[in-house]
Amino acid sequence: MEIINRVPRMMSVARELRASGQRIGLVPTMGALHEGHLSLMSQAREMCDKVIASVFVNPAQFGPDEDFERYPRDLARDAELAFTRGVDFIFAPTAEDLYPAGFSTYVGVEGLSTKLEGASRPGHFLGVTTIVAKLLNIVHPHFAYFGRKDAQQVIVIKRMARDLNMDVEIVVGPTVREEDGLALSSRNAYLSTDGRKAAIILRRSLERARTLYNAGERDAAKIASAMRSVIEPEPLARIDYIAITDTEHLDPVDPIPTDRPILISMAVFIDTTRLIDNIVLNGAI
Amino acid sequence: MEIINRVPRMMSVARELRASGQRIGLVPTMGALHEGHLSLMSQAREMCDKVIASVFVNPAQFGPDEDFERYPRDLARDAELAFTRGVDFIFAPTAEDLYPAGFSTYVGVEGLSTKLEGASRPGHFLGVTTIVAKLLNIVHPHFAYFGRKDAQQVIVIKRMARDLNMDVEIVVGPTVREEDGLALSSRNAYLSTDGRKAAIILRRSLERARTLYNAGERDAAKIASAMRSVIEPEPLARIDYIAITDTEHLDPVDPIPTDRPILISMAVFIDTTRLIDNIVLNGAI
Numbered sequence: 423m424e425i426i427n428r429v430p431r432m433m434s435v436a437r438e439l440r441a442s443g444q445r446i447g448l449v450p451t452m453g454a455l456h457e458g459h460l461s462l463m464s465q466a467r468e469m470c471d472k473v474i475a476s477v478f479v480n481p482a483q484f485g486p487d488e489d490f491e492r493y494p495r496d497l498a499r500d501a502e503l504a505f506t507r508g509v510d511f512i513f514a515p516t517a518e519d520l521y522p523a524g525f526s527t528y529v530g531v532e533g534l535s536t537k538l539e540g541a542s543r544p545g546h547f548l549g550v551t552t553i554v555a556k557l558l559n560i561v562h563p564h565f566a567y568f569g570r571k572d573a574q575q576v577i578v579i580k581r582m583a584r585d586l587n588m589d590v591e592i593v594v595g596p597t598v599r600e601e602d603g604l605a606l607s608s609r610n611a612y613l614s615t616d617g618r619k620a621a622i623i624l625r626r627s628l629e630r631a632r633t634l635y636n637a638g639e640r641d642a643a644k645i646a647s648a649m650r651s652v653i654e655p656e657p658l659a660r661i662d663y664i665a666i667t668d669t670e671h672l673d674p675v676d677p678i679p680t681d682r683p684i685l686i687s688m689a690v691f692i693d694t695t696r697l698i699d700n701i702v703l704n705g706a707i
Numbered sequence: 708m709e710i711i712n713r714v715p716r717m718m719s720v721a722r723e724l725r726a727s728g729q730r731i732g733l734v735p736t737m738g739a740l741h742e743g744h745l746s747l748m749s750q751a752r753e754m755c756d757k758v759i760a761s762v763f764v765n766p767a768q769f770g771p772d773e774d775f776e777r778y779p780r781d782l783a784r785d786a787e788l789a790f791t792r793g794v795d796f797i798f799a800p801t802a803e804d805l806y807p808a809g810f811s812t813y814v815g816v817e818g819l820s821t822k823l824e825g826a827s828r829p830g831h832f833l834g835v836t837t838i839v840a841k842l843l844n845i846v847h848p849h850f851a852y853f854g855r856k857d858a859q860q861v862i863v864i865k866r867m868a869r870d871l872n873m874d875v876e877i878v879v880g881p882t883v884r885e886e887d888g889l890a891l892s893s894r895n896a897y898l899s900t901d902g903r904k905a906a907i908i909l910r911r912s913l914e915r916a917r918t919l920y921n922a923g924e925r926d927a928a929k930i931a932s933a934m935r936s937v938i939e940p941e942p943l944a945r946i947d948y949i950a951i952t953d954t955e956h957l958d959p960v961d962p963i964p965t966d967r968p969i970l971i972s973m974a975v976f977i978d979t980t981r982l983i984d985n986i987v988l989n990g991a992i
């Protein structure tokens with residue numbers, strides 16, 4: 423496994439791999455790898471001849487009051503973990519290399535980017551789509567892998583790739599969970615012991631929604647209210663949003679239609695740590 | 708020569724060409740080809756194994772009151788002309804194919820896009836950068852060719868390609884002119900006989916600037932004023948802007964520095980036809 427830091431080197435390595443007929447898989451990450459990322463790498467390993475994992479904490483997708491400085495960074499550990507999944511190259515560029523002086527270009531997806539996570543985190547998806555467009559241009563992979571836990575990110579990136587005719591297939595991997603149901607996230611590391619215990623209510627709330635839906639409930643307001651009643655008794659928890667939407671426009675649906683995929687998504691603060699989770703009914707994203 | 712209308716076909720043809728080691732040149736045009744476009748095709752023919760010319764009148768780069776409907780279209784004639792320059796493929800997609808229902812992604816370059824042409828034509832460069840990003844993704848050429856007459860377009864596209872790490876070299880071809888100095892433009896076809904005669908004042912005005920600069924004048928305001936005095940006596944003419952700027956930020960310079968490239972650019976209405984022209988001092992863009 424090779425660790426590549428410079429953009430030109432990554433471009434020339436990837437160009438040669440493609441020219442020699444090898445199928446390239448890219449797993450973009452911000453490091454702090456967990457089994458969610460690693461399962462994407464394993465999936466890429468099975469589908470591709472060469473697997474590249476990028477590790478870059480992208481300043482452009484953090485808001486001014488968010489946790490950019492604090493976000494966990496440990497490239498040596500990330501590289502070791504990636505190696506166990508058969509990753510061939512770690513691409514770990516610097517911010518100076520990716521955002522040189524005079525940088526002024528952005529890739530944006532209108533509409534989708536301002537809803538749900540985008541409403542709570544203005545500019546977040548502009549940062550995401552811009553960095554992903556850059557990584558896709560640098561590596562030009564055949565497949566790029568993203569986790570379903572960031573459902574809106576997947577939907578926004580798929581739209582970008584389609585709209586801009588990017589020559590890549592976006593592959594969506596499953597949300598990986600702890601035994602008690604908590605979705606793996608690099609931000610779980612911020613939780614206190616009590617917070618960690620409380621954090622299972624996101625998943626519980628989503629399961630409550632699924633149970634109601636499976637029992638025939640189609641009233642979105644009722645389901646959202648039942649979800650809230652799972653969260654609200656927890657003193658450490660504060661709901662940012664709970665949303666029941668379609669997956670094409672991310673617009674609220676009520677009653678819940680049964681003929682298309684439905685995203686139930688939520689963001690909840692556990693103490694000061696903001697966690698997200700989701701489930702999809704009637705299909706997949 | 709083959710005319711390709713569908714995006715998937717163009718992508719698969721271009722992918723195979725690249726995989727077989729051929730160097731691809733792309734000349735993006737809106738059709739209504741003239742010697743400016745054709746000279747770019749000849750240049751691509753010399754540098755590349757396969758030359759692709761795209762012909763697409765891009766609605767996204769026209770303002771609501773501009774000449775999108777009226778813009779000249781004659782694909783058969785364009786194809787014949789391109790054929791004489793050794794073009795291998797014409798890519799002539801439909802708007803429905805490039806902007807499918809739900810299209811909502813844009814590529815923008817901040818700052819540069821709102822100056823000069825961008826100030827007079829809000830949204831114009833957002834349309835340009837988005838379509839060029841799409842064409843570059845579809846064809847993935849080694850080289851893409853643009854004419855220096857659209858100097859700001861060149862500067863904006865180069866910035867986009869650099870910022871987004873696009874794996875392409877932007878090649879800039881010279882402004883081609885009529886014998887009397889009028890820069891070739893598809894919009895020259897809109898001019899009346901009198902308008903056509905009057906239109907040479909753009910070039911005359913630019914030459915006046917160059918003469919003054921070469922004689923040692925560094926006062927940008929004086930040079931702009933001398934340029935205006937060439938245009939203003941012409942009753943058919945109305946100046947939109949005359950600007951003396953650097954080529955990196957497109958910011959006004961006064962006095963004119965001698966140590967970096969300087970763009971003198973202008974837009975002038977001749978009757979109702981808006982024409983642009985420019986020269987670059989101290990180097991090139």
